[in-house]
Structure formats: C-alpha cells, structure tokens
Amino acid sequence: MRAADAAAPKPGFHANAAAALGTPGLHGEVDSFVRVLAVQARLAKGRFDGTAIIVTRLLKVKRTHLLFAALNLILPIVIVEAWIVVMLASPRLVAASPPPIRQFVQKVYRHFNRSLIQFEPRCARYDPELAYTLRPGSCVFGNVEFSNEYRINRAGVRDDEASLEAPDVIVLGDSQAMGWGVDRPATFAKRLERKSGLKVLNAAVSSYGTVREMELLERLDTSHLRFLVVQYSDNDLAENRTFAQNDGRLPMMSQGDYERAVQYYASQRGYYPGKYIYRLLLKGLRLEEPEPDQFRMEPIAPLGEAELFITAITRRQASLDNVQLIVLEVNEKLDSPRQFIAAVAERKSRTSNPFVRALITIDTARFLTPRDFYVLDDHLNVHGHEAVADALLAVIKR
Secondary structure (H helix, E strand, O other): OOOHHHHOOOOOOOOOOHHHHHOOOOOHHHHHHHHHHHHHHHHHHHHHHHHHHHHHHHHHHHHHHHHHHHHHHEEEEEHHHHHHHHHHHOOHHHHHHHHHHHHHHHHHHHHHOOOHHHHHOOOEEOOOEEEEEOOOEEEOOOOOOEEEEEEEEOOOOOOHHHHOOOOOOOEEEOOHHHHOOOOOOOOHHHHHHHOOOEEEEOOOOOOOOOOHHHHOOOOOOOOOEEEEEEEOOOHHHHHHHHHHOOOOOOOOOOHHHHHHHHHHHHHHHHOOHHHHHHHHHHHHHOOOOOOOOOOOOOHHHHHHHHHHHHHOOOOHHHHOOEEEEEEOOOOOOOOOOHHHHHHHHHHHOOOOHHHHHOEEEOOHHHOOOHHHEEEOEEEHHHHHHHHHHHHHHHHHHH
16 A cells, blocks of 8 residues: 555544644634534533422422322311311310211210220229229229219229128129219119118119129128029120120130220320321221220120020029019110110010019100210110119119
C-alpha cells in the first residue's frame, strides 16, 4: 500500500476529521459541531429534568390521593370508636337513643366491656362440684352503671352468717336474684325478709342454672324451710339440658378451665385504641375466640324447657315435701315475652309429684317494665327488686 493511500480519508462525519483539524477555515465547523452537541445535551437534560419533575409531581399527587384515601378510611373508624366510648360512658344518652342504637351499644358493653363477678378472683373461687362459688369475705364489684360491696358468708353466697341457720325462705337463682348491681339490703330477698318478718337466705349465685342451684341447696340448712323461691333465666336452659342429656350428671369445668376463664375476662377490662372496632370486626368475621362460659342455646318448645326445669328441680325432693315452691322468671326482653312460666304452670298439672303439683308461678312480665332494669346491663335495678319482692310477699301472705 502506498503512503498516499494510507493517508486517504475514510468515509465518516466531515469525511476526514483529522484533515479538518489541520485544514484552514474548518475550525469554525468544529466549533459549530461542538455547539450543536452542547445544545443537544442541554435539550436532553431538559427533557430528563422535565420527566423527573413530572414523575415527582405525579408521586406527590399519588401520595396526596393515598393520604386522602387513608383519611377517608381511618377518620370514620376513629369517629365510630370515639362514639362507642362516649356512649358506653353515658347510659342516659343510650337510654334516649333509638332502639337499634341502644341494642347495638348494649351488645358492645355485654360482649367486650362487662366484668363477670364469678370470674373475679377477689369475689369468687373455684369449686369442683359447682364450678365456682362466691369467695367468703368481702369485695367490691362493679361495672359502668354500678359499684357494690359484697359480704359473703362461709357457704359462698351473698348473705350474712346468721341467715345460714334454719332460714324460713331460701332464694335460689342466678345474678338477678343475687343482686347484681344493687346493695345487699336492696335485693328482693332482703326486701322480702324485712316485709314478711321471715328469715330469708339469699343463696343465688351469678350464672348458676337450676341444676347447680339445687346442688347448692344440698349444702344448706333446710330444717325449718317453708318457702323455696327459684328465680329462672332463659340461659338456665343450656345447663338443664346438658344435665338431662348426661343421665342426671352435669359435667363441670376443671380448675384449669376456670383459671383460663378468669384470665380471659381479665383481658376484657383493659382498653386500647380501636378496641371496639377491632373486636366487632373479629366478631363479624367469626374470628374471635368464643367466650369460655357461653353455651350454644338450641331452640326448644316452651313445654320442653319446662320439662327440663322440673327434671332439675326434682333431683332432690325427699326433704322438700312440705316446702312451698315458688317459681319466677326474670327476663329483660320485655318486648318479646317468653312462654316458660305458662309452660311450667301447665306441666305441673301433669305430674303426680306433690312438690311439683303445688308449685306457684309468678309471671314477672306482667309488672316489670324497662325502668326496672339498667340501661346497658340486663339486670334488675333497685326498682325491679322492689317490684319482685312485693310480688313474692303477696304469694307468701296467701
């Protein structure tokens, strides 16, 4: 190859850049080329900066929308939670609310807020035959609408020691008769004692069904007993049915189960932000742990329920032949009266058992009104206890 051929220009931009650099008059073209490149670089940078600005603005808009959406979601939750807290602290406001709102707040209180005395270690103790009794001594128990002192005798019931000795009247029942929410002198048992002049022992214990009530009666002095008052509630059905299905035996919770129930209800008392909305969500999705002392209440005809009640009552009858049995039911759902008492009155006429045939029923639905119950709590207040005491007095004086 010749030297001239080696130096020949190759195709390319400006044909031969090396020659251009060494050729007079071409410095201006190179300068122009450099300026073009600079302009293109600035344009490219401008497009990049513009894109970055657009993306940044879009992100800001998106964050704003997300923040707005989050506020739209969180703000109603905060408002509803705050509303529930206020309503739970304002029973009078609940009482003045429309029925759907009142019922909703009552359910929140009863499922997520209420303490149960039978699972308060200060006030109750485990019992292998009865699951629990009240703890002898004294304690204070309360909820939103009340706070009361409990003086408990050696038998584990809410009465004094003297009442254990040969009472004329024994009252059996659950928390309604025990006096949940009222002081001991205000219970219908003690009101009846003052009005009748008879010695009355209040042996009712929270959440007992008929079977455990009659089991507790085995521990009490019935040597001078003239009247046995049994207060019934619709939730007695689960216990009475279990007793019948197990051939006259009631399975009892273990001490470990009882202690777990104590821990469960202790955890209900604390509050944390969003508690009620969170618990309602879990309950709605059926993800919440079931309450340890709740039993499924399968529907039953009134006569069937009355039959189970009488089966439980007659588990002990030898020493009660000369005792007048008085049966009443306390049920807060006054707008839908139950037929249990009427069924018991009908069922007693079909038996040859003298203790059952002579029983007297009291239909409390005829005289109890909403003002006789607490607003949030489904228990009798002082007015309700007074009304029940007067009804019992009328029967005893016959």
